[in-house]
Amino acid sequence: AQSVTQPDIHITVSEGASLELRCNYSYGATPYLFWYVQSPGQGLQLLLKYFSGDTLVQGIKGFEAEFKRSQSSFNLRKPSVHWSDAAEYFCAVGGSNNAGNMLTFGGGTRLMVKP
Amino acid sequence: DAGITQSPRHKVTETGTPVTLRCHQTENHRYMYWYRQDPGHGLRLIHYSYGVKDTDKGEVSDGYSVSRSKTEDFLLTLESATSSQTSVYFCAISESWTSGSYQQYFGPGTRLTVT
Numbered sequence: 001a002q003s004v005t006q007p008d009i010h011i012t013v014s015e016g017a018s019l020e021l022r023c024n025y026s027y028g029a030t031p032y033l034f035w036y037v038q039s040p041g042q043g044l045q046l047l048l049k050y051f052s053g054d055t056l057v058q059g060i061k062g063f064e065a066e067f068k069r070s071q072s073s074f075n076l077r078k079p080s081v082h083w084s085d086a087a088e089y090f091c092a093v094g095g096s097n098n099a100g101n102m103l104t105f106g107g108g109t110r111l112m113v114k115p
Numbered sequence: 116d117a118g119i120t121q122s123p124r125h126k127v128t129e130t131g132t133p134v135t136l137r138c139h140q141t142e143n144h145r146y147m148y149w150y151r152q153d154p155g156h157g158l159r160l161i162h163y164s165y166g167v168k169d170t171d172k173g174e175v176s177d178g179y180s181v182s183r184s185k186t187e188d189f190l191l192t193l194e195s196a197t198s199s200q201t202s203v204y205f206c207a208i209s210e211s212w213t214s215g216s217y218q219q220y221f222g223p224g225t226r227l228t229v230t
Contacts, residue, residue: 009155032217043205043221044158051217090157094217101146101209102173103219105157 002027004093004106012112013081021076021109023091033074034092034103035065044090050074061085086113118142119222121206127228134193136225138206140186146209147189148173148219149181151202158205164189196229203227 003026013019025031032051036044048059055067065076074091088110092103118141128134138147146165150158150173160173162181170181178200180192193200206222 004157006157034218036221043223045221046218049218101211101219102148102160102163105150105159107155107157 002031002093002095002104004091004104006089006091006106006109008109009107010110010112012114014114015083016080019076019078019081019085019111021089021091021111023074023076023106024072025074025091025093026072027093027095029095032094033065033067034094035059035063035074035076036090036092037061038088038090038108040087047076047089081111081113083113083115086111119206119208119220121204121222121225123225124223125226127230128196129230130197131195134196134227136191136204136206136227138189138191138222140189140208142208142220143186144208144210144220145186146211146219147183148207148209149179149189149191150205150207151175151200152205152224153202161191161204193227196227198229201227201229 005024007022034049035047037047038044047063048057050057050067057065063078088108090108091106094103120139122137148163149161152158159175161179164170164183182190204225207219209219
């Protein structure tokens with residue numbers, strides 16, 4: 001069975017500081033990995049995705065993520081956080097052996113940004 | 116933004132009553148999904164559809180049924196609502212991953228309260 005763990009439920013960073021959100025996954029085949037962001041009261045927006053190729057993936061809003069197969073991780077990073085980045089972030093996994101194109105989501109990490 | 120609407124956006128209902136939530140897409144995507152979002156659980160898949168009249172269960176399908184009579188509409192029915200079904204419900208759509216898209220697009224959500 002596939003699963004996703006986001007170990008940090010809440011993270012607080014100062015504006016301008018760097019950010020890393022952790023994601024560990026379990027999947028029995030080649031994984032497709034995603035990071036979504038959800039602002040309060042909104043739906044989910046895709047930040048970036050990985051399915052093959054370069055293990056360092058660039059996304060929108062200055063975010064990037066690195067796929068590390070040996071560690072089963074797909075951590076999200078941003079070099080300098082802006083106040084508008086305060087939101088909830090979800091990591092998700094799907095894959096090539098998944099007939100329904102289904103995703104499994106982690107529990108989410110809520111990011112707070114201090115001025 | 117992908118053309119996905121959900122109705123109603125907010126609903127309060129009483130325990131034991133049936134409730135139907137509607138998801139409508141204008142993208143002609145093959146796959147449609149219903150998730151529920153609860154604090155600490157991320158998003159959990161209720162049911163999904165891989166074509167007209169083709170549906171299957173997800174992780175938390177008990178107490179829910181779905182129907183898809185047209186490509187653009189996917190209905191979620193709570194047969195007899197319970198307080199444990201108070202949640203935010205999201206619809207999502209995706210193309211077949213063989214198309215190379217590899218992502219799901221989310222609607223704005225429906226907040227359901229069962230009293």
